[in-house]
Every structure is written in structure tokens, then in C-alpha cells.
Amino acid sequence: MSNPAFLELKHLHKQYGKREILRGVDFSIPAGGCYALVGPNGAGKSTTVRAIQGLTPLDSGEIRMDGQTLSTLGAAGRARIGVVPQMDNLDPDFSVEENLWTYGRYFRLPKTRIRQRSTELLDFMALSSYARQPISALSGGMQRRLTIARALINAPQLLLLDEPTTGLDPQARHLIWQRLRDLRRQGTTLLLTTHYMDEAERLADQVGIIDQGQILAQDTPRGLIESHIPGEVLELRRLDGSTPDPENWHQQQVMLSERVGDTLICYGQNLQQVMTHFVHNPDYRWLQRPASLEDVFLRLTGRNLREDGY
Numbered sequence: 001m002s003n004p005a006f007l008e009l010k011h012l013h014k015q016y017g018k019r020e021i022l023r024g025v026d027f028s029i030p031a032g033g034c035y036a037l038v039g040p041n042g043a044g045k046s047t048t049v050r051a052i053q054g055l056t057p058l059d060s061g062e063i064r065m066d067g068q069t070l071s072t073l074g075a076a077g078r079a080r081i082g083v084v085p086q087m088d089n090l091d092p093d094f095s096v097e098e099n100l101w102t103y104g105r106y107f108r109l110p111k112t113r114i115r116q117r118s119t120e121l122l123d124f125m126a127l128s129s130y131a132r133q134p135i136s137a138l139s140g141g142m143q144r145r146l147t148i149a150r151a152l153i154n155a156p157q158l159l160l161l162d163e164p165t166t167g168l169d170p171q172a173r174h175l176i177w178q179r180l181r182d183l184r185r186q187g188t189t190l191l192l193t194t195h196y197m198d199e200a201e202r203l204a205d206q207v208g209i210i211d212q213g214q215i216l217a218q219d220t221p222r223g224l225i226e227s228h229i230p231g232e233v234l235e236l237r238r239l240d241g242s243t244p245d246p247e248n249w250h251q252q253q254v255m256l257s258e259r260v261g262d263t264l265i266c267y268g269q270n271l272q273q274v275m276t277h278f279v280h281n282p283d284y285r286w287l288q289r290p291a292s293l294e295d296v297f298l299r300l301t302g303r304n305l306r307e308d309g310y
């Protein structure tokens with residue numbers, strides 16, 4: 001039997017003017033689970049996260065946490081949610097620990113509790129030696145870790161992370177991933193939005209691919225790959241910079257191909273035949289590799305920048 005949902009989103013709809021931003025978003029996360037919402041710019045990820053926070057009123061749909069409708073949980077329910085926004089909004093006039101205290105006071109935690117949580121969280125996020133430093137003394141990765149620590153001050157059961165590692169270097173990203181996995185082991189439920197497929201693959205049990213306000217597919221990372229991309233992938237580029245044109249050959253040989261800029265991504269049952277065709281052709285560069293979540297993402301959400309503002 002699958003675990004009961006801790007967070008449930010049912011048929012979320014949101015319109016700005018005539019434009020439908022969320023068109024029936026549905027998903028759920030069991031307690032202690034991690035769900036990654038991936039999608040192109042403007043897909044509706046932040047709007048979904050803001051709706052859970054109660055910041056964006058919905059036109060219809062329901063959000064339930066721990067079995068209760070969020071709107072009826074009120075402030076007490078929202079206090080069980082920690083939020084890591086897309087942009088760091090730490091207070092530059094305060095020190096590292098003062099930033100945590102401000103949040104603790106916001107949640108009306110007793111002083112002794114704030115002190116204890118601040119010490120624990122600075123240690124957890126490897127920031128103890130920076131406690132008295134101004135925010136300007138922190139690197140981008142440290143600021144991100146402090147933003148996560150701040151979101152954890154009141155020990156929330158659900159942590160919402162809007163693009164938690166965008167713009168960070170690989171070491172900084174790995175440290176954050178490690179801490180997010182630690183949080184899961186402690187029972188925290190995570191919902192993250194990301195543009196990084198490797199992040200979704202590394203952290204999430206379930207990945208939802210959202211585009212134009214709709215979840216196009218959701219499954220485990222492996223399940224998404226296996227059900228959308230058969231076998232390996234061949235990337236083809238022409239040396240003259242033009243995109244390879246599959247018209248005259250791929251129909252008989254390759255099941256599927258997608259154009260991404262100047263690259264043709266091929267996959268299908270007859271990939272080896274296509275390979276032999278190009279290996280000795282000096283006009284082409286090629287790369288054969290295992291299929292990834294990014295291939296699924298590109299296949300489902302379209303390759304080229306759209307002209308409709310998304």
C-alpha cells in the first residue's frame with residue numbers, strides 16, 4: 001500500500017486576466033517524500049509554490065496538508081511550512097544569526113528556543129563560524145544555506161524550495177543536496193522546483209514535468225526515462241553549424257528524433273544502424289549516451305524557445 005499523502009494538490013486552476021497559468025495541477029507527496037516540479041520558464045512552478053503558501057489565491061482546486069484543507073489550517077498550518085524563495089531575501093542590515101532570530105521572533109518562538117535552533121541550524125548548514133558576520137561576508141552558496149536554515153527555524157514539516165541551487169557552483173550544490181537528504185531522513189517532506197534535471201534525479205522520488213500550467217507526466221526519474229525514451233540516445237551535429245535534417249533518412253531508421261538548436265537528438269530501435277551511417281561521415285559530430293531525464297523534459301516540453309511568451 002502506498003503511503004498516505006502529506007501534501008495533496010487537487011485540480012489547481014489559476015488565471016491572470018484571460019491567461020490560464022495553472023490548468024488542473026494535481027500531485028501529492030507522502031510524508032518524508034521529495035517531489036520535484038520541473039518545467040520551462042513560465043510553466044507555473046512558482047505559482048504552484050505560492051498557492052501552497054497561501055500567497056496566490058486560486059480560482060479553483062484544493063490544497064490539503066496532513067489531511068486538512070490548507071485554508072482552514074490558517075496561520076498554524078502555515079507555520080508548519082518552511083519556504084526557500086527563488087531569490088535570497090536575507091536582511092543585509094543584520095548579521096547571519098540575527099537573520100535567524102528575526103524569523104524566530106516572527107514565529108513567536110521563545111528566546112531560548114530561538115537560541116537553540118540558531119545554534120543547531122548554523123552547525124547543520126556549516127555556518128557556525130560566520131554567526132556574527134554580515135550577510136555581505138557570505139558567498140552565494142553560504143547565503144543559500146542560510147536561507148534554508150532560516151526556513152527551518154520553526155522545524156517545519158514541509159519545506160518548499162523554489163530553485164534551491166540556481167547559480168551555485170558544484171561544491172555548493174552538493175552540500176545543499178546532502179543537507180536536503182539529511183532533512184528527509186529526519187522526516188521533513190520536500191517540494192522543490194528546479195531547472196536542473198540532475199537535481200531532480202538526485203533528490204526526488206517523484207518528478208512532475210509541468211508546462212503551460214499542466215503536469216504532462218509524473219513518475220520516478222527512472223520511470224519517466226524508461227517510458228519516454230527507448231534505449232540510448234545519439235546526439236548529432238553538423239560541422240557547418242546547420243541542424244541535421246532527418247527527413248530523408250530517419251523515418252525508416254530511427255523511431256524518433258528531436259531538434260534542439262543545432263543538435264538532432266535521435267533515439268529508437270535502430271540507433272545502431274543510424275550510428276554506422278554517421279561514424280565515418282566527416283560532416284558530422286556525434287555523441288552516443290544513455291538517455292537522461294533531460295531528454296524526457298525536452299521531448300515533452302518542446303525544444304525551441306517558444307514565441308508565445310513562455
Ligand SMILES: Nc1ncnc2c1ncn2[C@@H]1O[C@H](COP(=O)(O)OP(=O)(O)OP(=O)(O)O)[C@@H](O)[C@H]1O
Pocket residue numbers: 016021039040041042043044045046047048309310
Ligand atoms: N501576478 C501575476 N500577474 C500576471 N501574470 C503572472 C503573475 N505571476 C505570474 N504570472 C505569469 O504566470 C506564468 C507562470 O509564472 P511562474 O512564475 O509560476 O512560472 P515558473 O514556472 O516559476 O517560471 P520560472 O522558471 O521562470 O521561475 C508566467 O507567464 C508569469 O508571467
